[in-house]
Amino acid sequence: MEEFKRLTPYREALGMMLEDIKEIPDAEEVPLDEALGRVVAEDVASPIDSPPFDRAAVDGYAVRAEDTFQAREYSPVELRVIDEVPAGGESKARVEPGTAVKLLTGVKIPEGANAVLMQEMAEREGDIIKVLRPVAPGQNVAMKGEDVRKGQVVLKKGQILRPQDLAILKSLGFKSVKVRRKPRVGIIVTGSELIEDFNEEALNRGKILESNSIMLRGLVKQYFGEPVFYGVIPDEEKLIGEAIRRAREENDLVLVTGGSAFGDMDFAHRFVKLLFHGTTIKPGRPIGYGERVFVMSGYPAAVFAQFHLYVKHALAKLVGARNYEVRVRARLTERTPSQLGRVEFVKVWYEDGKAQPVKKRGSGIISSLVESNGYILIPEDSEGYLGGEEVEVVLY
Amino acid sequence: MEEFKRLTPYREALGMMLEDIKEIPDAEEVPLDEALGRVVAEDVASPIDSPPFDRAAVDGYAVRAEDTFQAREYSPVELRVIDEVPAGGESKARVEPGTAVKLLTGVKIPEGANAVLMQEMAEREGDIIKVLRPVAPGQNVAMKGEDVRKGQVVLKKGQILRPQDLAILKSLGFKSVKVRRKPRVGIIVTGSELIEDFNEEALNRGKILESNSIMLRGLVKQYFGEPVFYGVIPDEEKLIGEAIRRAREENDLVLVTGGSAFGDMDFAHRFVKLLFHGTTIKPGRPIGYGERVFVMSGYPAAVFAQFHLYVKHALAKLVGARNYEVRVRARLTERTPSQLGRVEFVKVWYEDGKAQPVKKRGSGIISSLVESNGYILIPEDSEGYLGGEEVEVVLY
Known part of the structure; x- marks a missing residue:
């Protein structure tokens, strides 16, 4: 029986893969x-x-701030309104001492003025306003370039x-x-035991409803890609080889499920020169990668872990995405043991600052993926975490 | 000057609105x-x-666990292989004492067997295997219903x-x-000062490039809805009235920007019987709601806050969505003052368990939305938080 000679440590494998994958130039x-x-x-x-110029941040009166410094509710200052400007309009008037221009939010501050008095702070009588409170220079003015300056980088690559x-x-x-450009991601699902449509008799004979394709298509879409599904291929070396060859030609990345172990029927790894095959993650240990192809497990829960631990990062590298993960701190609600030498992918329910491990293990268990909203990683050198320890949760 | 007679407290207004909005029946x-x-x-x-029946969780041999209890590497137990089943196949054989059936992962456990011996734990010679280690009853067997039981609710409404x-x-x-069904959300942007296309001369005259429509369309899509844009309507009472009437007929919810204040040109609230108009939020105070219509501010940063504080929850109510917010605990990096009597919507950059307030205030500032990835709310009765305090961040 062939077995994994050596499990490549998770981070080492991740680094090799990310080194191999290049950002799409287009x-x-x-x-x-x-x-x-x-x-x-x-x-x-x-x-x-x-803004392209200093403009009113409120509806009111453009004034010279100096003219208002003495204004008090019991001894208002009087100014003469020499122009009125609607929203999106402009005043050609110059605000001389003792005058004001009525304007609406967004309007360019007329020459001579340096502040805007809020409408509610003035009492209007004909073309005279009584200013009830002083305003400071620059008050209620949105200054030129205060949101964004010309030449400033507003969005980073x-x-x-x-x-x-x-x-x-x-x-x-x-x-x-x-x-x-969206990376095209070919998805190949292998396994003679898999069926696409419900058939009770077939299920009772041991067939299994295939669910990796819809999960991977969704995950690829979530992480910037365009999935291309190549169907369910039976465990026949020739057919799998052909599918992989075609998918590699037509896509930026290829995901093959059910072809990664060393069972008698696992062929996928024979068609790709793998940089690594078998890493220290759990579940999902038999993952392999090479030549833009991931050979992945057949079990959905293992495939899900492999996607988050490797494929997601490959997709982010292809498009050069930043901040594509939501990582939060949480208190672990209970003791969570882990196998030494393995990076455990522990599914959790994160809520209210706490991370509750979802206990069902077993890579055949899809319900654990549904009942969780994130994961923690327990590194190779740890036997696990205690209840109450602070952990980092990656949300999904 | 008409002014808000009373600001409805944020939570009270939110409750009134959510009471008024009914989940879509379709x-x-x-x-x-x-x-x-x-x-x-x-x-x-x-x-x-x-699984629909007990099945093999690994490739190996279906055995009676009792037959293996004495097996040791230096004194293996011998069993006779009476059948071999491929993936997705089935064995009609019965595992009697002293016999085993070779099978692949996923295959139904044959009658008589109660455990699976991993392939690596057996040495094969012809139709005889030498069992090197004992297995316990149930070992390497995925039990019927262990992932999901018939009748179990797997996804909640x-x-x-x-x-x-x-x-x-x-x-x-x-x-x-x-x-x-996706809620249809009509979006009406009002304001004579707004233009849709870049025009330097118009900008220099005080026109403003409209950006609420694309922001709201994106937000509506993010929160389950289907946006329908009714264009930019100038500040003319009749046109705004018609647009609102039409949008109400054709949509589940209507968002009107630039029509919520009490300026001379703010008409939107005149066409809707509002349950509230003016609430204690900051920014975004002049928001109004009634008859499935939100009248919102004109400033993008205020509109953004109003969306997250009210509209998002309305959309979630329309579709009955659960867990639509990601709320995380964080330490505030610095002192963040707040106006008493107001619920302050403070934009933050959340990373690594810390929330850094994005300082640029001013509801005209769009860059603050771009530089943040979440918000905290400081309640009416607080003058703000100290640096180092634990806060709850809602991510966006």
Whole structure:
């Protein structure tokens, strides 16, 4: 019986894989409307100051602050209103001592003025306002460039675009953004025991409903990729070899499930020159990687762990994504033992600052994935954590 | 000048709004392939036991555990192999004392056997195996129903479907799942000062590039909805009234930006019977809600806060979503003052267990939204938090 000669330590294998995978060079310009969730391909600098000039931050009166310094509710200062500007309008008037210009939020501060008096702080009578309180220079003024300065980098390469990121681009005049092309990820599921459709008789004969393909397609979409499914391939060396060859040609990355162990029927690793095969993770130990192909387990819970421990990082590298993981601190609710020499992928339910391990182990157990919302990793040199210890949870 | 007579406390206003909004009754059956991110409309119970029978959890030999109790490496027990079953196959043989059946992972345990001996623990010679170690009853057997029992609820109503949730459905024989219809959300942006396309001359005259629509469309998509944009409407009472009337007819919820204050040009609130108008949040104070319409601010940073404090929860109520927020505990890195009587929406950068307030305030500041990844709320009765205090961050 062939067995793993040596398990490559998790971090070492991860490093080898990430060294091998190169960021996709192609970028594409997509309209802002279609850019949500995409990854910025190069730093974006602002072409303008925002605001482009000093403007009113409230509805009110543009004034010379000095004119208001003596204003009190019981002894107001009087100013003469020499112009009125609607939103999006502009005043050509110059605010001389003793005068004011009425304006709405967003309007350019007229020459001579250096502050805006809120509407509620003035009593209007004809073209005269009584100023009830002093304003300081710059008060209620949005200064030129105070949000973004011309030339300032507003989005860094690798940023995953959120609604507010699209808003800042729009507010600076962009209609599109350069993002990394989505990596195409071929998915091959192998196993003669697998069926795609419910069939009670077949299940009773020992067939198994295949669920890795839909899980991997979803995970690939979540992490920037475009999944391409090559179907369920029976355990026949020739068919698996052909599928892998084709998928490698057509994709940036290939995931093969059910082909990674050293059982009599596990062929996938024979078609790829693997950089490593067998690492110290648990579950998911038999994972292999080489030539842009991951050979993965057949069990969904092992595949899920392998995805998060390796494939996710490969996808992030392909697109150059930053901050693609949500990592939080938590107190472990109970003692969680771990096998020495293994990096244990422990599924947890994170809530309210606490991480509750989801006990069902066994890599055949899909329900543990459903009942959890994150994982912790227990390193090779640890026999586990005590209840109450602080751990880092990666949320999913 | 009309002003807010009374600011409704944040929680009170939120409660009134959530009381008014009813969960959408319609559900739709969608193929699993299209269900990622959708919200489960009713509890899903398993139609089968999974596994459907006791099956091998490893490749090896089905045996009677009793037969192996005496096995030691230096004095192996011999068993006769009476059948060999491939993956997805089935054995009709009965395992009598002194016999074994070779099988692959997933295969049904044949009658008479109660454990599986791992392949590596046996030495094969012809049809005889030498058992090198004892196995316990049940060892290496995935028991019938150990993942999911027939009738067990595997996904609760309100679950937001993740890749692993689709996998469990697939593994239990489902091809589709009943999800809540996506709420249609009409978006109306008002303001004569707004332009949609970059135009330097117009910007220099005081026009402003509109960015609320793309931000709200993205946020609505993130929170289960289908946005419908009604364009930028100038500050004309009749046009705004018509747009609101039409959007209310065609959508489950309507968001109007730039129409919520009491400035001379803010009309939106005149067309809707508001349950509240003006609440204690900061920024975003002038928000109003009534008759499935939110009247919101014009400033993007205020709109963003209003979305997270109110609209997000309305959308979750419409679809009945659970666990739609990621809330984490963090240490505040520095003193963060807050106005008494206001619920302050403080944007933070969360990382490594720490929350760093993003200092730029001012509701005109979009860059603060880009530089943050979450928020904390400082309640009405607090003057702020000290550096080092533990706070709850809601991530976005």
